[in-house]
Amino acid sequence: xxxxxxxxxxxxxxxxxxxxxxxxxxxxxxxxxxxxxxxxxxxxxxxxxxxxxxxxxxxxxxxxxxxxxxxxxxxxxxxxxxxxxxxxxxxxxxxxxxxxxxxxxxxxxxxxxxxxxxxxxxxxxxxxxxxxxxxxxxxxxxxxxxxxxxxxxxxxxxxxxxxxxxxx
Numbered sequence: 001x002x003x004x005x006x007x008x009x010x011x012x013x014x015x016x017x018x019x020x021x022x023x024x025x026x027x028x029x030x031x032x033x034x035x036x037x038x039x040x041x042x043x044x045x046x047x048x049x050x051x052x053x054x055x056x057x058x059x060x061x062x063x064x065x066x067x068x069x070x071x072x073x074x075x076x077x078x079x080x081x082x083x084x085x086x087x088x089x090x091x092x093x094x095x096x097x098x099x100x101x102x103x104x105x106x107x108x109x110x111x112x113x114x115x116x117x118x119x120x121x122x123x124x125x126x127x128x129x130x131x132x133x134x135x136x137x138x139x140x141x142x143x144x145x146x147x148x149x150x151x152x153x154x155x156x157x158x159x160x161x162x163x164x165x166x167x168x
Contacts (some may be wrong), residue, residue: 136142
């Protein structure tokens with residue numbers, strides 16, 4: 001072998017060694033990079049889990065703020081409010097029904113009053129005073145009283161009457 005060939009062979013071997021070495025460095029670097037990437041992902045996942053856990057604790061605290069007594073008081077207040085609302089609606093319905101009844105009774109009263117006025121007018125129109133006088137004087141023998149037959153009652157001091165016996 002010649003020196004040049006040897007030198008070329010050495011260079012080639014050195015190139016191959018460098019390439020292998022570089023490949024080893026690249027593979028070592030890629031392994032390290034991958035390990036670091038996994039480690040970073042693990043840390044990110046742990047941070048996210050810790051944040052979620054903190055939020056869960058906060059939500060649990062918010063949900064568990066009220067004690068059993070406080071919840072019972074709130075439920076009692078809600079039930080009382082609901083009962084009051086139902087009672088109010090019931091009273092409103094009764095008032096509306098009573099108002100309708102009053103209106104119907106007023107209309108009935110006005111109709112009866114109008115009918116009474118008509119009947120009274122018919123009665124007054126049907127009365128003949130001359131006929132009444134004729135029947136009283138001629139048929140029944142009635143006449144006006146004389147002055148001597150009229151007695152005027154004088155009021156005394158005491159208006160009380162004492163009754164000693166039964167009146168027959």
